[in-house]
Amino acid sequence: MGRASRYQTRQGAQILDYLSSLKGEHVTAAAIAGRFEDIGKTTVYRHLDKLVEAGMVRRYFLEGKDSACYQYTGGEECGERFHLKCESCGDLIHLNCDVLTDVADHVMKDHRFAINPLKTVFYGTCGSCLSKTKPPAESGNS
Amino acid sequence: MGRASRYQTRQGAQILDYLSSLKGEHVTAAAIAGRFEDIGKTTVYRHLDKLVEAGMVRRYFLEGKDSACYQYTGGEECGERFHLKCESCGDLIHLNCDVLTDVADHVMKDHRFAINPLKTVFYGTCGSCLSKTKPPAESGNS
DNA sequence: CTAGTTGCAAAGAGTTTGCATGGCG
């Protein structure tokens, strides 16, 4: 597990290079295929599969999205990182905060539940969008 | 927003009835359509959409599954509640804990992000599944 | 040279949409 491909090809290099350059940002297969016009989408999918299998890339689904998202991790787990997903602009914010680690700890102790920070995503609204939109109205419904 | 449909129809009643009878269990649209041979899958999808929009049902994707899963929540019972979703058994645990409220507060202050508790789901493994599964290996692997 | 790789086209799976008919109010 660490071998993404046996042969070194231009396509493989470009894809991995692009993914790593994103430093954790997520992308869809379509986005990658779109970025490289000279790489077929089939190839993109195949490399993604191998990278995921090799543990270099993480694959997951985002709420409301019909396509999978991929994120470069470089083989190592991205620590205790949590994610904040803005429902307004779709931005994905990475968070490596002690408070959140404490929560995981608390939930484990008091609720017997082992949180997986890698898959947990907090949905909400980011600062930028909070400013743009009207601040009032939002509390509780029905 | 609690109105799933304007007209009362046999199909709508059967679908909602079935969903609520599952008491939290998750089902796929295909499973529902398969259960009722006299209800078209199109209708199932449309009702599901409305129910999700009305807050009566939750929609999400399970790891490795290519189809969406739906779960009845009843709409009214989800105040400031957070949720814990077991990746192993699919169980959804409701949590209304101060610590989590504090987190939302913290994230808002220090990270300028307004968490939406209604959509945020913590993924991980529940106590039951932790016991069933092998206890070792848990903190990062590579 | 050999075997893994590429990518077009087509197949598949899940979900959505168009449209004419049917049913609730």
Place this chain on the structure above:
DNA sequence: CGCCATGCAAACTCTTTGCAACTAG
């Protein structure tokens, strides 16, 4: 009776597979 709901078929989107040509080692 008006309007929403239904459902079949077709359209769509994302992802996988078949297969012949290509290329890294």
